Amino acid sequence: MLRCGLVLVLLWVAGAAAACPNLGSAAKHQFFSTRQLIDPKVTPVRAGGTVLLEFCETIPGNGNIPFDPSIGIYYTADKKRMDLELRTAGDCDTVLLIRSPSGRWFFDDDNGDGRNARLRIGGPREGRYEIWVGSNGGVACPSLLVLQSFRSVTRLAEIDARRGRI
Helix, strand or coil, rough: HHHHHHHHHHHHHHHHHHHHCCCCCCCCCCEEECCCHHHCCCCCEEEECCCHHHHHHCCCCCCCCCCCCCCEEEECCCCCCCCEEEEEECCEEEEEECCCCCCCEEEEEECCCCCCCCCEEEECEEEEEEEEEEEECCCEEEEEEEEEECCHHHHHHHEEEEECCE
C-alpha cells in the first residue's frame, strides 16, 4: 500500500513539472535591436498549446500555452529610453507569457485590441527573451506576434513635467 502511494505521489510530481513551460528551447531565434524594432516586426505563430498555466505555481497567468517557447529573441538596446512592446493579433483569445533575460516573468491577457494580448516592457534589458503565445478556452488559432520599440512613456512624462505640461 505504501509503495502504491509513493508511486502516485511521484506521478503527480512528474505531472506537475510537465505542466510548466520549457525554458531555453525555442525552435525559432531572432536577433533584434531597438533601432530595428522602430518599424514593427511580425512573426506568424500558433496561439495555444497543451500547458495549462493555472497548474504551474511559479509562473503567472492563465490559459493554454505551448510547452516550448513560440519564439526566442535576442534583444540589443542600441537606442536609449525606448520601451519594448509585444502584441498579438489572432482570431482567438490570445495570451502572452514572456521570460526576460533576468528571469522575470511577464503575462498579459486582453490588453491589446479585442481579445488580443499586449505587453510593454519599460527599460528592457539586453539579452534573450523567451516568448510563449497562448490562448484561453482551450482553442488554438493562427496568430501574429508583433514586436516594436517605442519612446518610453515614463521618459516622455518626465520631459513634459520639466516643461510644465503636467
